[in-house]
Amino acid sequence: xxxxxxxxxxxxxxxxxxxxxxxxxxxxxxxxxxxxxxxxxxxxxxxxxxxxxxxxxxxxxxxxxxxxxxxxxxxxxxxxxxxxxxxxxxxxxxxxxxxxxxxxxxxxxxxxxxxxxxxxxxxxxxxxxxxxxxxxxxxxxxxxxxxxxxxxxxxxxxxxxxxxxxxxxxxxxxxxxxxxxxxxxxxxxxxxxxxxxxxxxxxxxxxxxxxxxxxxxxxxxxxxxxxxxxxxxxxxxxxxxxxxxxxxxxxxxxxxxxxxxxxxxxxxxxxxxxxxxxxxxxxxxxxxxxxxxxxxxxxxxxxxxxxxxxxxxxxxxxxxxxxxxxxxxxxxxxxxxxxxxxxxxxxxxxxxxxxxxxxxxxxxxxxxxxxxxxxxxxxxxxxxxxxxxxxxxxxxxxxxxxxxxxxxxxxxxxxxxxxxxxxxxxxxxxxxxxxxxxxxxxxxxxxxxxxxxxxxxxxxxxxxxxxxxxxxxxxxxxxxxxxxxxxxxxxxxxxxxxxxxxxxxxxxxxxxxxxxxxxxxxxxxxx
Amino acid sequence: xxxxxxxxxxxxxxxxxxxxxxxxxxxxxxxxxxxxxxxxxxxxxxxxxxxxxxxxxxxxxxxxxxxxxxxxxxxxxxxxxxxxxxxxxxxxxxxxxxxxxxxxxxxxxxxxxxxxxxxxxxxxxxxxxxxxxxxxxxxxxxxxxxxxxxxxxxxxxxxxxxxxxxxxxxxxxxxxxxxxxxxxxxxxxxxxxxxxxxxxxxxxxxxxxxxxxxxxxxxxxxxxxxxxxxxxxxxxxxxxxxxxxxxxxxxxxxxxxxxxxxxxxxxxxxxxxxxxxxxxxxxxxxxxxxxxxxxxxxxxxxxxxxxxxxxxxxxxxxxxxxxxxxxx
Numbered sequence: 001x002x003x004x005x006x007x008x009x010x011x012x013x014x015x016x017x018x019x020x021x022x023x024x025x026x027x028x029x030x031x032x033x034x035x036x037x038x039x040x041x042x043x044x045x046x047x048x049x050x051x052x053x054x055x056x057x058x059x060x061x062x063x064x065x066x067x068x069x070x071x072x073x074x075x076x077x078x079x080x081x082x083x084x085x086x087x088x089x090x091x092x093x094x095x096x097x098x099x100x101x102x103x104x105x106x107x108x109x110x111x112x113x114x115x116x117x118x119x120x121x122x123x124x125x126x127x128x129x130x131x132x133x134x135x136x137x138x139x140x141x142x143x144x145x146x147x148x149x150x151x152x153x154x155x156x157x158x159x160x161x162x163x164x165x166x167x168x169x170x171x172x173x174x175x176x177x178x179x180x181x182x183x184x185x186x187x188x189x190x191x192x193x194x195x196x197x198x199x200x201x202x203x204x205x206x207x208x209x210x211x212x213x214x215x216x217x218x219x220x221x222x223x224x225x226x227x228x229x230x231x232x233x234x235x236x237x238x239x240x241x242x243x244x245x246x247x248x249x250x251x252x253x254x255x256x257x258x259x260x261x262x263x264x265x266x267x268x269x270x271x272x273x274x275x276x277x278x279x280x281x282x283x284x285x286x287x288x289x290x291x292x293x294x295x296x297x298x299x300x301x302x303x304x305x306x307x308x309x310x311x312x313x314x315x316x317x318x319x320x321x322x323x324x325x326x327x328x329x330x331x332x333x334x335x336x337x338x339x340x341x342x343x344x345x346x347x348x349x350x351x352x353x354x355x356x357x358x359x360x361x362x363x364x365x366x367x368x369x370x371x372x373x374x375x376x377x378x379x380x381x382x383x384x385x386x387x388x389x390x391x392x393x394x395x396x397x398x399x400x401x402x403x404x405x406x407x408x409x410x411x412x413x414x415x416x417x418x419x420x421x422x423x424x425x426x427x428x429x430x431x432x433x434x435x436x437x438x439x440x441x442x443x444x445x446x447x448x449x450x451x452x453x454x455x456x457x458x459x460x461x462x463x464x465x466x467x468x469x470x471x472x473x474x475x476x477x478x479x480x481x482x483x484x485x486x487x488x489x490x491x492x493x494x495x496x497x498x499x500x501x502x503x504x505x506x507x508x509x510x511x512x513x514x515x516x517x518x519x520x521x522x523x524x525x526x527x
Numbered sequence: 528x529x530x531x532x533x534x535x536x537x538x539x540x541x542x543x544x545x546x547x548x549x550x551x552x553x554x555x556x557x558x559x560x561x562x563x564x565x566x567x568x569x570x571x572x573x574x575x576x577x578x579x580x581x582x583x584x585x586x587x588x589x590x591x592x593x594x595x596x597x598x599x600x601x602x603x604x605x606x607x608x609x610x611x612x613x614x615x616x617x618x619x620x621x622x623x624x625x626x627x628x629x630x631x632x633x634x635x636x637x638x639x640x641x642x643x644x645x646x647x648x649x650x651x652x653x654x655x656x657x658x659x660x661x662x663x664x665x666x667x668x669x670x671x672x673x674x675x676x677x678x679x680x681x682x683x684x685x686x687x688x689x690x691x692x693x694x695x696x697x698x699x700x701x702x703x704x705x706x707x708x709x710x711x712x713x714x715x716x717x718x719x720x721x722x723x724x725x726x727x728x729x730x731x732x733x734x735x736x737x738x739x740x741x742x743x744x745x746x747x748x749x750x751x752x753x754x755x756x757x758x759x760x761x762x763x764x765x766x767x768x769x770x771x772x773x774x775x776x777x778x779x780x781x782x783x784x785x786x787x788x789x790x791x792x793x794x795x796x797x798x799x800x801x802x803x804x805x806x807x808x809x810x811x812x813x814x815x816x817x818x819x820x821x822x823x824x825x826x827x828x829x830x831x832x833x834x835x836x837x838x839x840x841x842x843x844x845x846x847x848x849x850x851x852x853x854x855x
Binding site: 050051052055056076077078079081082084085086088090093094095096097098101102105106107108109110111112113114115118119122154155158332334354355357358362363364365367369370371372373387413427428431 | 669672704705707708709710711712713724726727730735737738739740741742743744745746747748749750813814815816817
């Protein structure tokens with residue numbers, strides 16, 4: 001179906017290529033995973049296939065891409081639109097129209113498909129993707145999962161046989177992401193669609209796909225089919241999901257790709273479990289009593305009560321829209337709520353000015369880079385010291401402990417997402433807040449960056465900070481959190497230690513727990 | 528009669544944009560404070576009546592404050608950069624400050640005449656009316672919808688327009704998000720960090736606009752049927768010349784000292800070029816429509832009225848044609 005020959009791409013002449021003489025083949029109906037660290041060239045590869053590279057970015061592309069024997073590399077995206085559907089990370093930014101119906105029709109209109117055929121296709125695809133009742137809905141009123149389904153339907157509705165997806169699950173919660181992956185599997189299996197999926201969160205993907213292509217970041221890529229030879233490809237690839245990490249640690253052969261086969265490997269060759277020692281909670285720093293947040297008539301959070309302690313990491317988990325963010329912003333004090341938030345001294349954050357609040361509680365939002373405003377790391381660090389009335393170098397020291405030594409003249413926008421997060425975290429810590437609240441901190445981070453973040457948060461915890469994170473990344477929560485609160489429809493459905501709450505998520509529980517039924521993370525298992 | 532889903536659907540998307548641009552055009556040609564003020568008020572009423580529920584309040588708040596700011600700045604300019612005219616009645620007597628920079632002396636403040644403030648108010652009102660006219664079209668009728676019905680001859684222009692049109696509303700969304708995030712740092716928005724506020728906002732908005740253009744392209748926008756090279760070249764040249772012609776004609780209309788017939792001729796020529804280009808590519812267009820937004824008699828009525836007003840006012844501007852001075 002797709003044959004890539006000697007494909008080379010570099011952003012400018014003389015720069016080392018992002019893709020170097022790639023040769024890859026994808027069969028018709030293949031469900032292919034393309035993984036690799038952030039910035040390794042996964043997106044570049046997808047975009048080069050449909051012409052967005054080089055036509056919507058600068059750079060030099062050479063080599064050939066054959067689709068059913070015809071060379072397409074270098075063509076404009078609209079010239080291959082009838083063959084290839086493309087779905088982006090954020091569907092809401094890629095929608096061209098207002099309603100589901102118009103969005104489904106748009107591509108077919110551009111390709112000149114006759115009206116009766118269009119109506120027939122829309123009916124069929126709406127049925128296939130479960131959109132029939134939503135046809136007249138406005139796109140911005142849909143949930144993230146629904147939006148992605150519309151985007152995929154719209155990308156295939158004109159009869160395209162190839163679907164390219166660039167991290168489509170990054171904004172979705174575990175359940176919606178899982179549904180989406182099953183849908184993709186179904187499309188490749190029963191409709192014969194060739195699906196190329198770029199992802200760095202691969203723990204729930206591996207056992208669904210037919211092949212794995214690792215883009216290494218040095219311009220090269222290696223591909224293996226999942227039934228054979230995957231061990232070799234993944235061995236060189238350090239960023240593997242928990243199940244595979246476990247398999248590597250316990251030297252299981254062959255490497256199990258899903259929980260079910262890992263379970264049988266565990267039965268044959270189990271490890272010994274030394275559970276993480278339970279955290280000794282420090283002094284109580286915050287107590288929240290019956291927090292209720294309302295948007296008009298709808299309750300985003302209802303009657304949430306809990307306490308946060310020094311030297312501990314707590315996590316809020318729950319699907320998108322369950323009220324995690326609202327609860328965080330209410331705690332921080334910039335969102336109106338009823339109920340009470342008391343700090344250890346008996347004060348309420350909302351009564352403080354924004355500046356005074358930062359001495360007690362600091363929030364790092366989802367798009368952390370929005371907080372970065374100046375032209376270099378050095379300027380940001382100095383500005384932060386001045387603003388916090390802290391001795392010169394305070395923020396720089398915090399940043400160094402979190403992120404290591406970085407060239408201070410670098411522009412904050414040129415840092416990786418993980419480094420930006422560390423910089424924002426340092427700035428927010430400079431005023432001496434003892435409570436740090438982070439909203440979805442792992443969004444957009446690859447395994448390596450997540451590992452670093454986990455180490456940073458643990459370091460802060462050992463300094464006696466109280467940390468609260470909202471996340472739908474259960475594997476990350478399993479690694480860092482002492483306590484977990486599960487939010488459902490704005491209510492705290494369960495709370496307690498991580499080892500008590502996380503197993504109640506059954507199918508969405510941490511993979512290592514699903515396999516071992518005792519340990520939460522690979523770190524707790526020894527051969 | 529067809530069931531209307533939103534109030535704005537009483538008129539076609541193109542009609543709303545026709546109305547908005549006509550109001551802006553009329554405003555740019557008028558010197559009457561009363562006329563300009565009524566244009567502004569009409570725009571505000573239209574937004575309040577026809578814009579979708581969630582969009583109405585933010586649109587009114589933002590565009591009205593922008594319009595007000597423009598009027599105030601214009602008036603302030605008249606006071607600060609003052610050129611006192613002794614023949615005019617003085618309203619306000621301020622001490623005059625003369626500054627000599629690079630050998631050039633400029634006077635600031637001094638006696639402010641009624642006439643000067645009156646002119647300043649007219650200038651301000653004109654800009655405000657233009658802003659509100661376009662804002663009206665933008666908030667009542669989705670610009671993306673307008674873009675969908677762009678002829679494919681204007682592909683390059685339309686892609687650029689997609690990026691540009693989407694930018695303004697996107698700027699507002701990004702601005703709100705970044706400001707909310709910045710408040711977390713406890714930093715007040717001062718002039719010093721205004722640049723810091725603008726950079727993430729601009730980066731975000733431009734990125735999203737480019738994403739939209741990329742998405743449209745990936746879905747087949749800009750695709751045309753088999754058109755030989757020559758026809759394609761003619762079509763493209765014609766649309767390009769049309770744009771240049773219109774721009775020059777617009778300038779001539781406002782400039783003085785050019786014979787009226789040249790301006791009129793240039794207008795007609797440019798429109799002719801546009802028409803040719805669109806016709807040429809329409810023959811080769813492969814695009815189909817799921818449902819065509821039909822124009823009703825109301826649409827035609829509004830459009831004809833708009834065209835009549837704009838033509839009459841333009842004629843009024845041309846030396847030798849309009850002498851009546853109505854609306855002036």
